[in-house]
Amino acid sequence: MSSSAHSRRNVLRGIGAGAVVVGWSAVSSSWVTAEAGSAQASTVAPVPPLDGTLVTSPQVLGEFAKDWGGFVTGAPKAVLRAGSVQDVVKIVNYARANRLKVAVNAQSSSADAPESHSFWGNALAPGGIAIDGKSFNKIHSITSTHAVVGSGVSLHDLAAATLDRGLIVPSQTDYLRLSVGGVASVGGFGGTVPKYSVFSQMIEEIEVVTGDGRVLTASPTVCPDLFNAVINGGGQVAIITKAKIRLMKAPQRIRMFTLSYTDLAKWQRDQEFLMRDGRFTQQGGYFSRKPDDSGWWYQLEGGFYYSSPTVPDDAKLLAGLNDERAALQVNDHDFRDWTYRVDPGEQAWKDGGFWDGPHPWLSMIVPASKIQTFIPFVLSELTADQLGAGFSILSPLQTAQVTRPLFAKPNEPVAYLCDLLRMPPPGDPNIQAYLAQNRRFYDKLVSLGGKRYLIGAIPGMNPAQWKRHFGSNWDFLVSSKRRYDPDSILAPGQGFFA
Known part of the structure; x- marks a missing residue:
């Protein structure tokens, strides 16, 4: 068999056997098989020979019809499993000629359970062609x-x-x-x-x-x-x-310090002091309920990288900080184990039934000057039940270190990632209420000069709001x-x- 014949056979799978011409019909808005020379063939734009395959089986299309958020669905008409970069070139040009949309979806979770980890249909191509990033x-x-x-x-x-x-x-x-x-x-x-x-x-x-x-x-x-x-x-x-x-x-190891604060202002001062000081390679934070459930408090995490024969000096690493020292936690980890620290939690979420449901996650970037306004606003409404089995993140970044223009960030030297990583229990009836809450939090953030992160579940975004999001870089x-x-x-x- 010639290589061209083999390539033609690989073009399209799942729409029928014995086809001589396969391609897209703008008349029927569908993939078509037709005998060469038939009247139908004249209405079909043949797919070019590919090194990989273009798949149209219902099972595969279904896998590329949804994402991890669970709120937006839309199946493509075909999925490209490319055998080369040139396959992508051919499909892009084919899509242009036939007015089809294209999106890449790597579905890069575990091999036995591929998933699209976006939250609002970001990587979907309804009615178009999905490119399997794998x-x-x-x-x-x-x-x-x-x-x-x-x-x-x-x-x-x-x-x-x-x-x-x-x-x-x-x-x-x-x-x-x-x-x-x-x-x-x-x-x-x-x-x-x-x-x-x-x-x-x-x-x-x-x-x-x-x-x-x-x-x-x-x-x-x-x-x-x-x-x-x-x-x-x-x-x-x-x-x-x-x-x-x-x-x-x-490094060979990492020593992690978890410090707790009842005072948000002290927590923020220490976060920004440590970021300037640079003593920790890992640094972040979150808010959680106090052990007696009397309210929220704030955690700061600092991680010191080290390798033998270095031994961390705990007293030096904790000097100058204003935490509730009685609540201090110190843990030492093999660095490889630390790198994969989320894996056990992922398995626990799967075992508990939290993984397969909707995920109304919210990711925001808050100006440092507005932390004392925005976080109390969020916590005045947020309850632990609204996080479910999930958690929060509240961690600083130096905005000058993000130099690529399309990363939208507040116009301040320091900002904070604020994540509400909700993991609702199976059958939670309040999903729409969580999405509405996400929208309220986002609107408040915008009024304070903050930005959203591109992932996340925020309903009602339109081009005018995206233009506002990208700001001076919208024209670019x-x-x-x-x-x-x-x-x-x-x-x-x-x-x-x-």
Whole structure:
């Protein structure tokens, strides 16, 4: 059998056997099989030969019809499992010619339960073509300073490969079952953000397929406008296929200090003091109910990286802090175990039935000057039951360290990620109330000069509100969209423009 015949057979699976011509019919808005030379064939745009496959089976389409949020659904008409970058080029050009939308969905959770970890249909392509990001899950190379990986590689797998060599990405998400390309498109928060910035700042070069069907390499010095439009750009102008990521030497151990505060102002002063001081590599925080359930209090987490023969000096590391010292917790961890610390919690959520339901998560970026206003506002309404089996995050970042323009941030030197990572119990009847609450919290945040993070479940966003979100960088996003995705086929689920 010739290679072209084999490639043609691989074009489309799931719509019938024995077809000679397969392609998209604009007349019926569906994929069609037809005998060559028939009248029907003349209305069909044949799919070009592919190295991979274009799948249309109902089971696969169903897998790409929803995301982890559980609020927005919309099945694609086909799923591309690419065998090469050129497959992506061909499908992008085919989609342009046939007015189909395209979105990448890496579904990068555990291999036995692939999931799209977005919350409001961000990675969906209803009626269009979904590109399975797992097609690009190869780790190409690892040196002492960088890893070059496919965009579909999960941070979980990347960490395993780099730790085997005594290396780690300086900043990565705490939950690691996310794809490199997906996280690069939004930012990526984890415990080292106060020191090293968000994950997307670790990306030094990308290979992409633009929305007009070109394969380009971009970096801060090569095609910088494209690079800046892709990183944190929500997939609007190009499809990431490969990334070069910064690495550093990994420690052997980490000592974690959890400090508690009843006074929010003291907590904030210590957070910002420690971020300037730099003694901890990991730093973050959250709020929780007091042990006697008499109200909320605030936790600060500091993590000190070390390797033998270094021994942490606890007294020095805790000097100058104003916590409730009687509540101090100190724990020492093997660094690899610490890296995968969320895995047991994920399994517990699955075992308890929390994983498969809707997830009304909310992620906000709060100006430091408004913490004393915004957090009491949230806590005056929030109850522990509204978090379910979930938790909060309240952690600082230095805004000057986030240099890619499409990461929307408050106009202050310091801001805080405020996450409400709700995990409602099965059958919780209050899901719509949680979404309405998310909207109230977000509207209050906007009035205080804050921003949302691109992920999260906030109902009612429209183009005018997205324009406000991106602020002075909106025109850059719009011009980049016109330049690199002139037919506006990419990432419709974000809803930035419609």
